[in-house]
Amino acid sequence: MSFLGIPAAGKSSAIYNSGLKFPFEETHQKMVSAGLSGTRNCDWFFSTEGILLDTAGRYSVYSEDHSEWLGFLNILKKNRSKAPVNGLILIVSIAELISQSPENSLKLAKNLRARIQDLTERLEVVVPVYLVFSKMDLIAGFTEFFEFYEAQEYNQAWGATLPYEQNSSHNAVDLFEKHYTILYDGLKGVSSTHLSRRHSQNISPSVMTFPLEFKTLKPALKSFIGTLFEDNPYQFQPVFRGFYFTSALQEGVIESPMTEQIAQEFQLTQIAQNDLKDHSKITPNHGYFLNGLFSDVILKDKDLVKQHVNTGRKRQRYIAFIGALAGVSIILGVWVWSYRNNQQLIGEVQADLNKVVQLERASGQQLSTQLEALLILQRRLQQLDEFDENRPLKFSFGLYQGNELREKLKAEYLKGVKQIVLTPTQQNIAQYLQRVKNNETTLKANHTNVEIKQTAQSQQYLEPSDTNPQDAYNALKAYLMMSNPQYMDASHLSDQVTRFWRSWLDANKGQMPRADMIQEAEQILSYAMTLANDKQFPVLEADSQIVDQTRQVLLSVVRGMPARDRVYNEIKMRAAVRFPALTVSQIVGETNKNIVLGSYALPGVFTQKAWNDYVEKAIEEAADKPTDSKDWVLNSRQSDDLTFSGSPEQIRKQLTALYKQEYIAEWRKFLSGIHYAKAGQFAQQVKNIDVLGEPQNSPIRTLIERVAVETNWDNPVVQAELAAPQKGFIAWFKRKVLNHDDKQVANQVANNAQGAISQEYQMFYQLVRKRDDQQGKSLLDEYMTNLALVRSKFNELKNAGEIGPNAMTLVKQTLNEQTSVFNQTQKIVDEKMAVGFNEIDQRLLQKLVVSPLTQAFESLITPTQDEINKLWVMQAYQPFTANLAKKYPFNSSASLQATSSEIGQILGENGSISRFVKESLDPFVIRRGYTLTSKTWKDLGISLNPQSSQWYGNW
Incomplete structure (x- = not known):
């Protein structure tokens, strides 16, 4: 319960003399003493029946304290949010109310009403309002009238408790008049009773005059209550629970003007104060009509409080509810959307599996069918791989099932790989190793103390020689990898599978065209090798006899692999587990993977990320540590050690050179396998060129820029420029102020710490480098701008309806005029992009940037021929x-x-x-x-x- 009233209204005195029990008696007594000088802020009274909050009177009348009052309400709301207070007790001094001007009384009523409004708005509750008129002892005759009351009588509540109704304050004045009249009549009856019982005693005149004094209070009280509970559309209507009269302290006797008036009117003689009974001179030390008011009325109404939300907060809650409802609806909608898409994905995967089963049932032993079945599973696996990197939103929101589907598909896919790739390859390697054993005499006669080299990449398409120790070593190494996954090297295994699988393919191709067979086999092998370090990758059983006899033959003619190469292989094997293979489809993205194709998966160890995150550190550590002298391929221990190769710096350079050498070879194989999908019809070519010719988001640009970054990390100047291309003011400042022009950058690239990789693939940097002579653009930018013109031409042909006449015109222009978009683009390639590069780079450049042009032009030939034939027929x-x-x-x-x-x-x-x-x-x-x-x-x-x-x- 909270008390509210002006200073010196008697709030604290009413609590102190309420007759309630306070368990913390010592604290209470201190507060009694302190309270005599008024409440400064807020006092808390903890009784056995409830908690009473005595607020400072200044909160009710002084505007400068209003913010403090609101802060107090906020604290209540924060710590007791549902029902901060259970009721509001307004204490009004009756003596001050009747002694001050009517204007001040009305002002006090309005101030109290404003505080009720604050409390309702801030605490968001509707509480019963108890109006208590204090200091009734200052009304003449009050003390004398009630001095003979026993404790049971003066502890009652004196006043009127009104029914608890939300609109009770609308007729507050009428209710007040009605119940005030009842109280007045009651006082008259008590007065008559006193006179009749004590007629033989000297009785104070106040026994007869107090009811008249009480009656004179009615106009002032009526006006005050009418203003306090006045209807106001801009304020909450308080609940008027009742009005009461109390007295906490009684000091002295108040002379009643009404007594003198009656004595004069009826010519009566007043009894002197000395003739009254002695006990009348004793001042009571208890409160009147307080205990019952608190215990039987106010504290028992604690459950009448109701929550109420103000209009602004109600609007906020309504908006929040609508927002939450909309959010839940969106979430549910998104879940349903994601659920359906995931169900569709599951259905598509199941359809692929069913199709594979049907193919196997129809002609399961045919190589073409087996390759087709594997490719169906592979395409779906590649799609799910892409989803792991860049998952579409429609499959997300916690419902993605791709990981489970991928594991299921991968198991089926690897089962097929084992059947038609690894097992035939292992059999061919075993046969080859047996031939090596059969030619042991020739091998020993022609080779002595041969040093095994790390790589022989250029030999992957040649048939292995039965009398070549290097070929035999590489074959044995691959054979052991198939049965010992801890030694897996995807790059080496891919090379050896390519050599030993091809003969089996040729023998089992049946009616399948060889070119198609080779293309499909390369696609399968490329992706299968990306899974070489996967835990589910098939492990075959090796023939220990073949392994032992091959090792014996090789140990008799070779020195074994140098320590440097063994350490390098160890680094590669560890890196292969950490970094997945890189494919063309991963670079160009899911939407473009069917347009830009690749037949080789680059081992993840040969990427810039692998070098930065692992390989470089591993080489540094290996250069400072002793190495294991065991060659696991030959199962022999060598007498050399890596420390024999020189200082740690020399060892680091040797290992780095080995890595870069293979890095260059692997990227060459990767780039050689890139090609563009051929369109069977003109409509499909329009779609392809529409994607390839997009100036900024073309997969051609994405591919070349990625290759430029991956193949120039050993030149810090190039890497810095590619990582943060500088434009605008920075570029101008470097060029004009620091004299860093285009030629200087080119010289730095050529002379400043250029590594073997960036030197081999500097063509890509030259293509993407921003040039001053190109107005801050690169050669690739210019090429893409011209390719976009080709794209526009094809879209014009598509939108023209009949493509024959326009295709014929475009082909005619290309064959006879240099202004054709094909010739202009080709001119940029020949005169700008290909200048200064060797033949290998020029062939690679032709494949990457000219092939889209030739394929686009080729798609125009058939419509042109058809149009010429039509003209021949007509003319x-x-x-x-x-x-x-x-x-x-x-x-x-x-x-x-x-x-x-x-x-x-x-x-x-x-x-x-x-x-x-x-x-x-x-x-x-x-x-x-x-x-x-x-x-x-x-x-x-x-x-x-x-x-x-x-x-x-x-x-």
Whole structure:
């Protein structure tokens, strides 16, 4: 319960004399003493029946203390949010109310109403309001009237408790008048009773005059209550629970003007104070009508409080509820959306598995079927791999099932890999190793103390020699890897599988075209090797006899692998577990993987991330530590040690050189396997070129920029520029103020710590480097701008409806005019991009940037040929068949002979055939006498029917 009232209204005195029991008596007594000088802020009274909050009177009247009052309410709300207070007790001094002007009384009522409004708004509760008129002892006759009351009587509540209704304050004045009259009548009855019982005693006149004094209070109280509970549309309407009259302290006797008035009117003689009973002079030391008010009324109403939300907070809660509801709806909607997409993904995976089963049932032993089944599983696995890196939103939100699906697919896929890749390869290696044993005599005669080299990458497509120790060592190493996953080296295994699997493929290809077989086999092998370090990768059982006899043969002719190479292999094997293989589809993304293809998976150890995160540190550690002298391939211990190779710095350089050498070779293989998907129809080529020709997001740009970063990390100048290309003010400041121009950067690239990798692949840096002579753009930017023009041309052809005439025009321009978009783009490649590079780089450049042009141009040939054939039919064939073909000599049985004029219209020098050749055919052919040869662009041109060429010569 909270008390509220002006200073000196008697709030604290009412609590001190309430008759309630306070367990903390000592503290209470101190507060009694302190309270005599008023409450400064807020006092807490802990009674056995409830907690009473006595607030400072200044909160009610002084505006400068309003913020402190609100802060107090906020503290209550924070610590007791549901019901901060159970009721509000307004203490109003009756003496001050009747002694001050009506204006001040109304002002006090308005101030108290404002504090009730604050409490309702801040605490968000509707509490019953108890209006207590204190200091009734200052009303003449009060003390004398009630001095003979026993404790049971003066501990009652004196006043009116109104029904608890939300709108009780609307008729507060009427309720007050009604119950005030009842109280007045009660006082008159008590007065009469006193007079009749004590008529023989000297009785104080106040026994008769106090009811009259009480009656005179009514107008002031009525006006105060009317203002306090006045209807106001801008304020909450308080609940008027009741009004009460109390007295906490009684000091002295108040002379009653009403007594003198009655004595004069009826000519009565007043009894002197000395003649009254002695006990009347004793001042009571207890409160009147307080204990019952607190115990029986106010504290028992503690459960009447109701929560109430103000309009602003209600609006906030409504918005929050709507927001939460919308959020839940969105979450549920997203979950449903994700659930359906994941269900669709599961259905697609199951459909792939069903398709594989159907293929195996239909023709499971055919190689083409087996390869197709593996490719179906592989494409889905590659999709799920991509989802692990860049998962689409539609599969997310905690419902993604791709990991479980991937494990299931991977198990089936690896089962197939074991069946048609690893097992045949292992068998071929075993047969080869047996031949090595059979040729042991020749091998020993021709080779003595041979040093095994680390790599022989260029030999992967050659048949292994039965008498070559290096080939035998590499084959044995791969054979052991298949049965010992702890030694797995995906790069080495891929090389050896390529050599030993190919003969099995040729023997089992059946009716399958060899080119298709090789392409599909490369795709499968490329992806399968990315799983070589996976725990589920098949482990085959090796023939220990073959292993032992091969080791014996090799130990008799080789020195074994040097310590340097053994350490390097160990570093590679450890890195292979940490870094997954890199594929073209991972670089270009899921949406572009069917346009830009790759036949080789680059081992993850040969990436910039692997070098930065592991390989470089591993080489530094290996250079400072002794090494194991065991060669696990030959199962022999060597007498050398890595420390014999020189100082740690020299060892580090040797290991780094080995790594970079293989890094270059692996990236060469990776880049050699990149190609673009060929479109069977013009519509598909439009889609392909639409993706490839996107200036900023083209997979061509993505691929070249990634290669540039991955192959130039050993040149710090290049790496810094690629990592943070500088434009605008920074570029101008370096160029003008620091004199760092384009040529200086080029010289730094050529001379400043250029490593073997960046030197080998500097072409890619030159393609992506921003150049001053290109207005801050790179050669790749210029190429992509021109390729975008090709893309626009193809979109124009697609939107034109009939593509034949426009395709024919574009091919004609390309064959005869240098302003064609194909020729302009080719010119950039020849005159800018390919300048200064060796033949190998130029071939690679042609594959990466010219192939999209040639494939796009090739897709125009068929529509052009169709259009030329249409023109031939319309301009020459139909006129001939409609006239000349029916006449002699063109029809020997005809009765009519063609005239020379008619023949000239078709076959003459200016006839329809001649016009067709000059107008429609000449732009596409070269005429050498009577011979026609197709004009070509990049070896592409229209195909001439041999019979037509012969006919043209006769014509």
